[in-house]
Each structure stands twice: as C-alpha cells, then as structure tokens.
Amino acid sequence: MKDTPGWASPGSAPSEGQDQGTSQPAEPADQPDGATQDTPGVKWSKEQPPPAQWSAPTGRPSPTDSGRAAPPPPRGPGWGAPPPGGSGGPGGGHGGWGAGWGGPPPAAKPGVIPLRPLGVGEILDGAVSTMRTHWRTVLGISLTVAVLTEIVVVLLQGLVLDNSGTDVLDDPSATLDELTAAMGDALLNSGVVFLVTLVGTVAATALLTTVTSRAVLGKPVTTGEAWRDARPQIVKLFGLICLLLLITAGIVTVGALPGFLVALAAGSEVGAALTVLGLIGAGVAALWLMIRLSLASPALMLEKQGIVKAMSRSAKLVRGSWWRVFGIQLLATIIANVVASIIVIPFTFLAATVGGDGASGFLNSGGDMGWTFLVISGIGSVIGAMITFPITAGVTVLLYVDQRIRREALDLELARAAGVQAPGTTSGG
Template identity: 35%
Template sequence: MSDARDRPDPDPNEERQPGEENRYSSEYPGVAPLPPESSAPLGGGGWPDLGSFQPGVIPLRPLGLGDILGGALATLRSHAAMLFGAAFVVVGIGQLLALALVWPRIQELTATAGTGEATDEQLAGLMLDNLAVNGVSLGFMMLAQLFVTGLATIVVGKAVLGRTVGFAEAWEDLRPRLIPLLGVTFLVGVIVFAGAMLFLIPGIWAAIVLALAAPALVLERSSVLHAMRRSWDLVLNSWWRIFGIMALVVVITVVINLVVTLPFGIMAGGSVDPASTTTNEQIILTTVGEVLAASVAYPFAVTVTALVYIDRRIRTEGLALELARAAGMAPPDAGPPGSPHAW
C-alpha cells in the first residue's frame, strides 16, 4: 500500500536532458538522486529495478504485510539462539529481581488474607504496598525489554543486507545507544500515557506515530528528539496502515503469551497471576511461563517494528538503492546516498 508521500517510480524509457539526473533528488530532498545512464546495469536506463533483488530477509521494494512477517520470521530463525537466548536471560534476570522484591509482600498478603483476621484497612495497605513493589518490578522488565529492542533492531539492520551478526558485534553497536534508547522509550511512554489519560484515543494515536522512534534511533544513530521526529515524519501519512500492522502484532503477541503461559498456569492450579497464588511452587511456575512467553514475544514484536521502519524508508526515501549498494548489488557510482544514510 502506498501513500501520498511515496516516491514515484521514474520511467526508465523517459528521455532526460543533460543535467536532469538529479531532478527527483531536488523534488524529494534527502533522497538519493537518479543514477547516470551509464551506471544503471541493474535495470537499464534510469532508476535500477531492484524489486527482484533480495540480499537478505526482504526484497528491495516496498513491503507488503507478508514480506514484513516473513522477514521477521526469517530473522528470528537465522538468529534464534542469540535473540531468544538473550531475551530469556535478560527477561529472566529482570523477573528474578522483580520476584525478589515482590516475594515478601505476596507471602505477607497471602498469609494475612488466609487467617481471616486482617481488617479491611490492613488488607488495603498491603495491597497498596504490593502495587508499589510491582511498579518497581515493572521497571526491571522495561529495562530488559529495552535491551531486547536494541539488540533485535541491530540484527534486523544486518539481516536485510544478508549479513549475520554475532552477539559481541551487536553489543558493540548497541552499547552507545542504550542511554539514548532509554531516553526515547521514557519520553514516548510519558507521551502515550498522557494521551491515554485523555479518553484513550490520543494515546493510541501517539503510540503509532512514535512507534518507529526506537529503530530510527538505533539504526540512524540519531539523538532522542531527532528519532522521535523521524518516526513522526515516517508514520504520519501512513498512520492507518501502520496501525493495522501494529494491531496485528499485538494480537499475535497476546496469542503467544496465552499459548506459552497456559500450560504453566494449569500446572500452577489454573492461575496465571502470582499475586493470587497460595504456594511458592505456583509462583515459580507462573514466573517461568511469563519469562518464556516474553522471550518469544519481545523479539518478534521488535523485528516487525524494525521492518516497518525500513519499509517506510524504502517507500519515502528511496532506501532500496542504498541497501542494494550496501549489499554489493548496485554499482558504487549509482548516485550518492540519501540522507540520513543507511546503517
């Protein structure tokens, strides 16, 4: 699906006067100009036809939904050990730290409620304390998710070029991006939360408009505010399409969570809420189920989001030629790179 800002495909048979090679560059600032006639062997005269080229997990053309989901699954398959393994480790650590904080409160609440001797005020106080501790545990989980977001985004950036990346190399790329990534995640979260307080719809709108800020920050190595502006520019004129994709991702991740956690909930006596369990074994079982579910759902959601970002740049900035050049499929003199450059 295209929109009003999508770049038109030049006619390869169109006659151009001398000096007109950069006409499309002047009409679309920041976009790679047309290559000269003599340096376009991939598609004849004019703009190379890259639609049939696929150096990595996606073809070099505007992506359909099947391309995006297929590219995400291909990326996860080729980097399964690193992405799922890293997610399992960091999410597991986050859950262990959270559980260490929540455990005493859960035990106290369960014991007090079980005796039937606590007053309503005491139970309300325990519940408020439990909510506060759960807020801290949620912070640990957000940090874990932040790491997975950065790591998976870097992997996708390499995978579209047909390259594999090891953990050490990905970590070297990610490490200087962690603090800015934390900043963009915090600001986007605050904006979305504030919008959600205004009858929910503004929060949903803001969540979609800023959905591509994280991949823009990681892959373009930009600042926090610039990444948010980039997301705004890339999303705004294709809001409904991206909303549909993101809504589908939410549905898929919910299904993943249900499928993975359900067996553990059954083993724990039918409960998937640690605060309502009555034995330590139930708490442990439900926690393991949550870690496994998050280890699968987080990488999937991030890879799809990164591919949506790449699709938007292909549609609006002519990124396909730049990716082809980076993958060695286009001649180096096929026009200078657009701005911002590919990773």
Template identity: 35%
Template sequence: MDDSSGMPHGDPGEPRHPSPGDGPAPGEAEAPQPGVSPLRPLRLAEITDGAVATMRRHAGVVFGAAALIALIHVVLVQVAELYLLAQPGRVWEMSVNALAVNAAFAFVDLLAHALVVGVLTVVVGRAVVGEPVTAGDVWAEFRPRLLPVLGLTIVVTAVTVAGLVLLVVPGVVAYVFLGLAVPALVHERHSGVTVAVRRSVNLVAGAWWHVCGRLFAALLITLLISVIIQLLVTQLLPLGAGTPSLADGTLAGHRLILGIGSVVAQTVAVPFSAAVTALIYLDQRMRREHLDAALRLAADRSG
C-alpha cells in the same frame, strides 16, 4: 550495520510513495532479496515472514539476548512481588504500594520490550542485506545506545500513559506515533531522545493507520503466542495442589512455574514483535526516503 555501509541515517528526502499502500510499488516486485526480506517496500506478509526468517537464521543471537533480558525482567518482577506487595500494613498503605509496584512493572515491561527492539534492530539491519550477525557485533553496535534507549523508554512511557489516562484514544495515537523511535535511535545512531522521537513522528505522519495496523497485528500475534506458551507451562503445576501458600511451600513453586513460563513466553514471543517493528521502520524509510537503494549497495558490498 556499521558506518561503512554507506546507508543514510535520518536523511528525510521526498516521500517515495504518496499513498502508502500495503504492497510494493509497481514494477518493483522483482527486487533483490539478499537477506530476510526483499529490498523494496514490503507487504505485511513479507514483514512477518522476514521477522520469522530473522529469528530462524540468527536464533542464537536473537533468543539468547531475548532470554537474558526476559530473565532479568522476571527476576525484578518476582522480587518486587515477594518483598513489596507482601509487606503488612494498613489498607491504604498496601493500596499505594500496589499502585507504585504496578507502575514499576509497566515501566519494566516497556523497558524490556524496548531493549529487545533495540537489539533486533541491529540484527534485522544486518539480516536484510545478508550480512553475518554475531553476538559481539550486535553488542558493540547496541551498547552506545543503551542509555539513550532507557531515556527514550521513560519519555514514551510517560507520554503513552498520559494519553491512556485521557480517554485511551490519545494514548493509542501516541503509541503509534512513537512506535518507531527505538529503531530510529539505534539504526540512525542518534544520541538524543528528542531527535529519535521526531524521526518516529515524521516517519509515521501521513501513514498512521498503515503503521497502526501493522504494529497491532504484530501485537496480537505476540499476545497469542505468549498466552499459549503460558498456558502450556502452567500445566506443569501439580493437579489438586489447592490454593498456593507459604506454609506448604506451594506458593514458591507456583511463583517459580509462572516465572519460567514468563521467561519462555517472552523469549519466544517478544523477538517476533521486535523484529516486525524493526522491519516496519525500514519499510517506512524505503517508502519515504529511498533507503532500499542504499540497502542494495550495502548488500552488494557485503556479498
């Protein structure tokens, strides 16, 4: 949303609901809904419904952006696999190359997801108040945040990987605490990565299990959708083709089919996870910072 909406960007305020349950506060069940979700603290089902509604109502912008990011992502991965992992060399050199490439793959994966979350934050921010959403408006709002999102992805990746190395649990804890950093950076127009990280930590603090459950529920649904799509696409591989090889050209076809499957899976599944993340961010701000009041004013003006 633009700055004329009058919505607060990062004003902490007093916590609105000391105990963040999975539902609206008493007396708020009849909150207005000018867009994809009610303008009050949300239940998990309302968050997932809002994510699906956003994808359905703004399919062109959502799936167009996701497909572009997914295509670039898959091309980079395919090129890396083809020209780096296939290089001949000693065993230890190949192992080092494989480790470096896998680390690069992990970063590219997280960056692609962060970019989709950033784009969907803009879309959801408009969709919840019933504002029109165009690709030009989304790009104009997201473009100044592109490089900060890159920097933020590097920080989040480094912290999460370091935590995962330390017996996994610290990595999961860090992932949840930093899970709302991209929406905070994009929606509140922070120019600094540190501010976005601090905002995410503050929004999650005291509600870690609440946010964790919602993030991982979205992750599981996303993985399920992605696996189903990948399985469907891989059925296009010729039966009885045997082991793919460069000699008969089946390796190139195999890679092409897998690449197409990955693009389709990411285009469909990742926007759902990204929209859920954006709605969790808005929900936490409505619970803690009275953001729903500002959203209602913005909805009244846009209506």
C-alpha cells in the same frame, strides 16, 4: 526527361486502358533480364498484380507476392511487443514501454526481505525469518534478557513485595481505608514489576534492532557485535521509552483531571461521567501519539540520533500512514501475545497445581504466591518472552525500513550496502 529507375509509387497499378504512348515511370528493380535501365520509353512489366492488391509498406505481403523477396523476420520480444497474457496499456505492470523485456526486474533480496516496499505478510515473515536464520543470536539474546528479568521479578515478588493485602479486595466487609491500602499495594507491585520488565524490554529491543538490521542485508551478527553496536544508544533508548511513558501518563491525567475536579465540586455522579469521557478521549489521543512515535526506537538505534530527533523522525515517517502502521503493530502484538499465552497459561496452571491450591483455588482466589508458584510460572514467562521479544522488535524495525523505502528510497542504499544491484540501476551506478 529521364525517369529515375528502381522506385515505384506504392499506389494502385496502372489501368489497362491507360494511354500507352505517354511516358511512364521507370520499371521496377525486378525487371526481366535483358532489359536495360537506360532504355528510354520502357513500359511497366507485363506481370503486374491486380489493381488494389498493393500492400501497405509496413504490412504483411499478400498471397500474390509469393515471388517477391521474403518478408523480414518477426520482431522478437524486447522491442516493445507485449508478453503473452500482459496488458498493452501504457503504465501497466506488463505493458507499455519495456513490456517486451518481461516487466520490471525482481527486487534484490540479500537478506530476510526484498528491497522494495513491503506488504503486511512480508513484514511478519521477515521477523520470523530473522528468528529462523539467526536463531542462535536472536534466541540467545532473548533468553538471556528474559532470564535476568524474570529472576529479578521473582526475587522482588518473593522477598520484597507484599501480596497478602490483595485478599482485602475480595472482602465485601472491608473498610475504605483497607481497600485504599490494598489498591496502593497492588499498584506498587505492578509498577515495580512493570519497570523491571521495561528495562529488559529496552535491552532486548536495542540488541534485536541491530540483529534485524543486519539480517535485512543478509549479514550475520554475533551477540558481542550486537552489544558493541547498541551499547552507546541503550541509555538514550531507555530515556526515550521513559519519556514516552511520561507523555502518556500526562495525557491520561489531563483527560481525567476535569472529572475529578467536578466530582469534588458538584457530585460524584456528574464527576464520574465526565471522568469516563475524559479518560476515553485521553486514551484515543495517547494511542494516536504512541503510534505516531512508534518508530522512534529504531530511528534512535540505527541513525544514532538523539531522543528528540528520533521522535521527530518517527512522526515524519508515520505521517500519512498512521492506520497502516497501527494495523501492522496491532496484528504483530496480537500474534506475539497469543503465542506467548499458549505457553504461559499451561505453566501458570501447573504452578497453581503443584503449589497446593490446585487450578480451582487459583481461579477463585488468585493462587498462592509461594516460591513454587513463582518459579514455575516464571519459567513459562521466560519461554513466552523468548518469542515475544523477537517478533515485536523485528516488526518495528522492518516497519521502519519499509517506511524509509517508501519515502526516501532506502532500498538503493541498502542494495549498495549489501553489495547487490538494485532494480533500475546499472552496473556502473
């Protein structure tokens, strides 16, 4: 039978003592010139490598194969070879399938944040970058809202609200009726100032939410555009914040009510202890609920939702990430208040000094709430609010965006809206 030429088994070479009379396989393709493949009985070539020197089919050629064909070129990056310094394990950030392509492509960043899940530093940096990139619009909105709010507060404190009764609280000989009336006046003054400040905060949050959402896409927005976009939702946003305040007050009241009832029935000592425990439990419950609903404001403004739907959306987004959202919100609040205090406190001492009581008089008796004091301290409050509003509103909006990226792949929609290609998608997608 005629052997098939041109192929030889990659096993060991025939031994020297092999029977020469038996039929042998056809000689390899690199046979010497002059030999014909059709000649029967052709034996192995005289020049053979030593035994056990055959290399594996996919291995590198041995030094004795110098006369053979050149090996194929090494595989370049991109065919699964791990990059230098990368781990070769599957599923790792630098190994496995596709590791030779240099890892996953970087996230698109059309605006102030990259379109991927964010870290704490990136959220804070995004809020500051929004202020820096769109400073005209951001500071213009913050300054306008802060000035209008502070003017109303100063006029109310100087013309309407009576602060003279607060001196009774420092009088040890004051009667119970006088202390009760003084505390009522103080609570009324604080409540009015708080409501006015709340209105300003709602307006600033509504406008800055629109600015921050556009900054994520890298698109500028003017104050007029922000107002036109936020105006239909401002009433709903105010209702949302008022509802959250009522819920908080209701929780605190429910927590303190048993203590008051026990104090009336059994005695003040037992009732006071129960009241303190109830207030602590109510405070914890209110804090948990407020963090759970902290993303309702951007959900209402950006998704054009109703109040109840926005609250349910916030609860869904925060579920499973309560501690993370709480930590970031707390950190942003501390940073904003520290920066604002650095500005407000010097203005307060300056107002007390110029007002005539001096710094020592202000520390001892609270200072004279005259027009000079109100105006100078109001200027400091305006400057502080210009910084506080953008940071708190920006962090809340970016937290909302980050939670939706983590849970709903919002980065793909943002990439399409910004006109960039998101990681993991093709140009045809």
